[in-house]
Amino acid sequence: MNRIPIKPLTSIAAAIGLSIAAAAHAQQTLLNASYDPTRELYQEYNAEFAKRWEQQHGEDVTIRMSHGGSSKQARSVIDGLEADVVSLATPVDVDAIANKTDLINEDWRQDFEHITPYTTVQVLVVRKGNPKHIEDWDDLIREDVAVITPNPKTSGSARWNFLAAWHYARENLGGNTEAREFVTKLYRNVPVLDTGARGATNTFVRNGIGDVLITYENEALLILEKLGQGQYEIVVPSSTVLVEPAVAVVDGNATKSGTTELARAYVKGLYTDWGQRIIAQYNYRPRDAEILDEFSDLYKPVETFTVAEAFGSWAKAQEKFFSGGGVFDQIYAPAP
Numbered sequence: 001m002n003r004i005p006i007k008p009l010t011s012i013a014a015a016i017g018l019s020i021a022a023a024a025h026a027q028q029t030l031l032n033a034s035y036d037p038t039r040e041l042y043q044e045y046n047a048e049f050a051k052r053w054e055q056q057h058g059e060d061v062t063i064r065m066s067h068g069g070s071s072k073q074a075r076s077v078i079d080g081l082e083a084d085v086v087s088l089a090t091p092v093d094v095d096a097i098a099n100k101t102d103l104i105n106e107d108w109r110q111d112f113e114h115i116t117p118y119t120t121v122q123v124l125v126v127r128k129g130n131p132k133h134i135e136d137w138d139d140l141i142r143e144d145v146a147v148i149t150p151n152p153k154t155s156g157s158a159r160w161n162f163l164a165a166w167h168y169a170r171e172n173l174g175g176n177t178e179a180r181e182f183v184t185k186l187y188r189n190v191p192v193l194d195t196g197a198r199g200a201t202n203t204f205v206r207n208g209i210g211d212v213l214i215t216y217e218n219e220a221l222l223i224l225e226k227l228g229q230g231q232y233e234i235v236v237p238s239s240t241v242l243v244e245p246a247v248a249v250v251d252g253n254a255t256k257s258g259t260t261e262l263a264r265a266y267v268k269g270l271y272t273d274w275g276q277r278i279i280a281q282y283n284y285r286p287r288d289a290e291i292l293d294e295f296s297d298l299y300k301p302v303e304t305f306t307v308a309e310a311f312g313s314w315a316k317a318q319e320k321f322f323s324g325g326g327v328f329d330q331i332y333a334p335a336p
Contacts, residue, residue: 028262029062033083035070035156035245036198037219041282042087048278049269053262061262069196070156071096077103077250084254084263089156089197091115091246092318103252111249117270118284120243121302122157122164124235125204125213125220132211136237137168140212141185148210149190150200152322156245157197159322161214164241166321167310171239184331193334201227216243218283221298225283242304 034042046063053061066073066081070089074096077083088094091109098104109115126134132145140147150158162183169182191209194200197219204213205227212235213220220234247267254260269275276286280295292299311317321327 027060027062028259029064029257030085030259030262030266031064031066031081031083032085032087032266033066033073033077033081034087035073035089036067036196037157037201037216037222038087039065039067039198040222041218041279041284044282045270045275045278048274049266052269052274053265063266067198069150069154069199071154072195077101077253082253082257083250084257084259085247085249085266087245087247089243089245090159090314090318091244092314093156094246094248095315097250101252103250104248105251108248111264112247112267113271114287115246115248116244117247117275117287118245118279119287120217120245120284121236121240121304122160122214122243123217123220123240124237125215125223126211126233126235128231128233130233130235134212134235136235137165138172138182140165140189140214141182143189145189145212146191146210147186147189148200148204148213149193149215150196151193152328154195155197155200157200157216157219158193159318160216160241160243162321162328163307163311163317164237164239165214167241167305168237168239180327180331187332205232217285221283236300236302239303239305241310242306244306 032042042065050061050063053059066083070093073086074088074093077086077097078100086094086097094104094108098106098108124134126132134145139145149161152158152162165186166179166183170176170179173179173182192203194203197215200213201215201219201223203209205223223232224234247270249263249267254263270279271287273291276288276291279286280291285299286292307314307317319326
């Protein structure tokens with residue numbers, strides 16, 4: 001009688017182990033902790049990236065998102081949110097993670113060809129017909145104008161707004177003393193400080209509060225295209241700041257979860273031609289000059305300055321204006 005050979009239990013266990021490992025390898029999960037206005041962009045990008053990764057590697061990828069004000073997101077990662085990637089509104093929010101934990105290398109700016117694969121600018125959104133005749137920054141300190149902008153202590157957009165207004169006043173009104181007076185008056189016109197840019201959008205659009213919203217160009221375009229078609233207009237001020245958000249791999253978390261290769265590919269994909277075109281289609285200005293030129297009808301040239309040019313560095317601006325006891329804390333007094 002022929003006997004069927006029986007494999008040793010150790011061989012069976014090893015085979016089961018290999019099967020389990022293969023199953024685990026075939027499904028990976030990535031968490032991107034991002035600031036509020038990137039919701040629509042990453043919904044599209046994530047789907048395309050996951051499709052391409054499966055085609056190239058035979059693995060299913062689930063990409064989860066966490067959204068909120070930029071500084072709040074950085075604090076969440078510091079406090080234990082196990083994000084593999086962060087997409088934050090300012091580089092100092094990534095620096096905060098690097099400085100307060102061992103999760104991100106201090107030289108993270110060197111990991112990719114630029115700290116961010118896209119830019120935007122700060123603009124003004126007014127209601128249809130511009131009933132308050134708002135044309136530039138100096139209109140925002142008029143007593144009859146209510147301004148909507150988020151809280152610089154929690155929102156990256158708010159810090160870009162603050163610095164754009166400060167720079168305008170300093171260049172046009174005389175210097176830092178005049179800039180301080182100007183921004184103080186501006187914040188007297190702010191009825192509520194939301195924690196993030198999308199919250200400020202909801203205050204302005206859904207709740208109908210305020211005469212003008214200071215926000216990212218990409219958020220302004222979203223308002224015109226989807227949230228309030230025919231109800232709003234964009235006013236581009238005479239000068240504004242070049243917004244350069246930051247993207248980084250959270251090395252410590254990625255190593256722990258075994259997603260380092262996936263996380264780095266995820267960020268690199270943003271710099272590819274297909275990634276850059278998705279970026280342009282979702283209202284951000286792509287870094288690639290040729291692809292930006294393809295969308296020249298949408299993204300007009302704007303006179304901008306960088307934070308490094310105007311304030312030395314983001315670290316210096318953060319310390320002077322937004323740290324505890326800094327200029328913002330000194331000038332802002334909530335309405336009674």
